[in-house]
Amino acid sequence: MNSSENLFSKFLQSKSIFKNREALTISFSPENIPHREKQINDLGRILAPALKGGRPSNVFLYGRTGTGKTLISNFVGSELEKISENNGQTIKVLYVNCKMKRTADTEYRLMAYLSKMLGKVVPFTGLPTDQIYKAFFETLDEKKQTVILIIDEIDALVEKTGDEILYNLTRINQDLKNSKVSLIGITNSLGFIESLDPRIKSSLSEEELIFPPYNALQLQDILRGRASVAFIPGMLEPGVIEKCAALAAQEHGDARRALDLLRVAGELVERNTEQKVTVKHVDVAQEKIDIDRILETVKAQPRQSQAVLFSIIELAEKNKEIQTGEVYDNYQEICKKHGFKILTTRRVSDLIAELDLFGIINTKIISKGRYGRTRIISLGLSSSIIKKLKKLLYEIFL
DNA sequence: AGTCCACAGGAAGGGCAGGCGA
DNA sequence: TCGCCTGCCCTTCCTGTGGACT
Numbered sequence: 089m090n091s092s093e094n095l096f097s098k099f100l101q102s103k104s105i106f107k108n109r110e111a112l113t114i115s116f117s118p119e120n121i122p123h124r125e126k127q128i129n130d131l132g133r134i135l136a137p138a139l140k141g142g143r144p145s146n147v148f149l150y151g152r153t154g155t156g157k158t159l160i161s162n163f164v165g166s167e168l169e170k171i172s173e174n175n176g177q178t179i180k181v182l183y184v185n186c187k188m189k190r191t192a193d194t195e196y197r198l199m200a201y202l203s204k205m206l207g208k209v210v211p212f213t214g215l216p217t218d219q220i221y222k223a224f225f226e227t228l229d230e231k232k233q234t235v236i237l238i239i240d241e242i243d244a245l246v247e248k249t250g251d252e253i254l255y256n257l258t259r260i261n262q263d264l265k266n267s268k269v270s271l272i273g274i275t276n277s278l279g280f281i282e283s284l285d286p287r288i289k290s291s292l293s294e295e296e297l298i299f300p301p302y303n304a305l306q307l308q309d310i311l312r313g314r315a316s317v318a319f320i321p322g323m324l325e326p327g328v329i330e331k332c333a334a335l336a337a338q339e340h341g342d343a344r345r346a347l348d349l350l351r352v353a354g355e356l357v358e359r360n361t362e363q364k365v366t367v368k369h370v371d372v373a374q375e376k377i378d379i380d381r382i383l384e385t386v387k388a389q390p391r392q393s394q395a396v397l398f399s400i401i402e403l404a405e406k407n408k409e410i411q412t413g414e415v416y417d418n419y420q421e422i423c424k425k426h427g428f429k430i431l432t433t434r435r436v437s438d439l440i441a442e443l444d445l446f447g448i449i450n451t452k453i454i455s456k457g458r459y460g461r462t463r464i465i466s467l468g469l470s471s472s473i474i475k476k477l478k479k480l481l482y483e484i485f486l
Numbered sequence: 487a488g489t490c491c492a493c494a495g496g497a498a499g500g501g502c503a504g505g506c507g508a
Numbered sequence: 509t510c511g512c513c514t515g516c517c518c519t520t521c522c523t524g525t526g527g528a529c530t
Binding site for chain 1 (some may be wrong): 489490491492493494495
Binding site (some may be wrong): 390431434435453455 | 513514515517518519520521524525526527528529530
């Protein structure tokens with residue numbers, strides 16, 4: 089037996105514990121969606137007028153991450169499309185997530201993306217904004233149809249580009265002769281709708297649906313349903329599903345988190361060529377998910393942001409509470425050492441705020457009276473994550 | 487009561503890259 | 509190739525501020 093066979097033989101001999109790993113990812117569409125019957129029925133009732141050629145009301149969906157908003161709007165949307173085919177109506181459902189980087193995170197990109205989904209190719213950049221609107225409107229109005237536009241993470245879009253785009257979209261029907269458009273806005277920010285211009289608010293939220301967090305028992309049901317598709321029977325030890333559900337329930341009842349935990353736990357078992365998923369694997373999975381998320385975020389940062397974080401980590405080794413000024417001084421040293429351009433304090437201040445937003449650092453603005461106002465910065469991560477983070481940054485900067 | 491520190495963070499705009507159409 | 513448009517990163521300039529110190 090040669091070495092490469094040796095390398096993989098253990099893996100090949102071991103049987104996979106998964107039947108269909110996909111069932112534990114968010115892109116999977118399960119056959120039934122437990123504990124969301126009310127939301128499905130409500131949304132169906134709201135969108136039903138489209139089947140008789142009417143324009144459904146605009147709807148707003150609220151709820152925290154992993155409460156099924158996206159899943160259900162896509163589910164109801166595709167059911168509607170299916171039925172409309174038999175019914176002689178043309179209904180088109182367009183889904184767009186505004187957090188998709190470089191796809192729909194600006195006004196221009198959103199319109200370009202939507203046009204593309206309707207079959208009209210427009211350049212990614214270069215056209216004036218009013219032309220891209222025109223292109224979208226014209227494509228939309230080419231034939232008689234009802235278009236349901238699902239805008240996911242709508243708060244991210246407004247935060248970045250302002251609410252003018254929503255104003256334009258809510259008035260879109262005034263300019264259309266043939267087609268009708270209704271909007272489904274999805275957000276996990278409960279205060280979002282209140283922050284909108286009243287005119288937009290009233291037309292955007294003609295109807296509202298609330299998605300409460302799942303409790304631990306409901307999460308168990310969801311996990312059992314998915315696990316029966318995902319795993320070969322008998323691969324989960326008792327208590328595994330309960331543990332995943334309990335951990336996810338602590339994090340505001342996030343079904344996505346619960347599924348991730350179960351999937352990663354399964355992957356750990358498979359990688360170690362062990363037999364069964366145990367409660368212990370869930371604990372390891374929990375930590376692994378956190379570490380991976382942080383490391384991926386840091387890796388994806390531009391060099392300047394990494395330099396700022398490196399500065400913070402170096403200082404955090406010496407003292408617990410760090411101020412913006414200290415971070416900047418140390419950052420300058422790092423830049424000199426590596427030949428980077430030194431950014432202004434203003435810019436670095438924004439980079440620090442960004443790192444805070446990502447959850448990599450914790451900041452708090454305090455006043456030290458005579459000695460000024462500043463951010464107090466600390467690393468709010470577990471020691472094992474900090475260790476890996478240090479390793480990653482030392483590889484880059486030493 | 488007033489001062490003043492060390493920043494926070496808003497507004498405006500410069501410069502560049504990517505990508506058009508002419 | 510040129511002029512034009514947009515997004516992005518960044519600078520410049522500026523106003524705002526909580527509370528220790530005088």
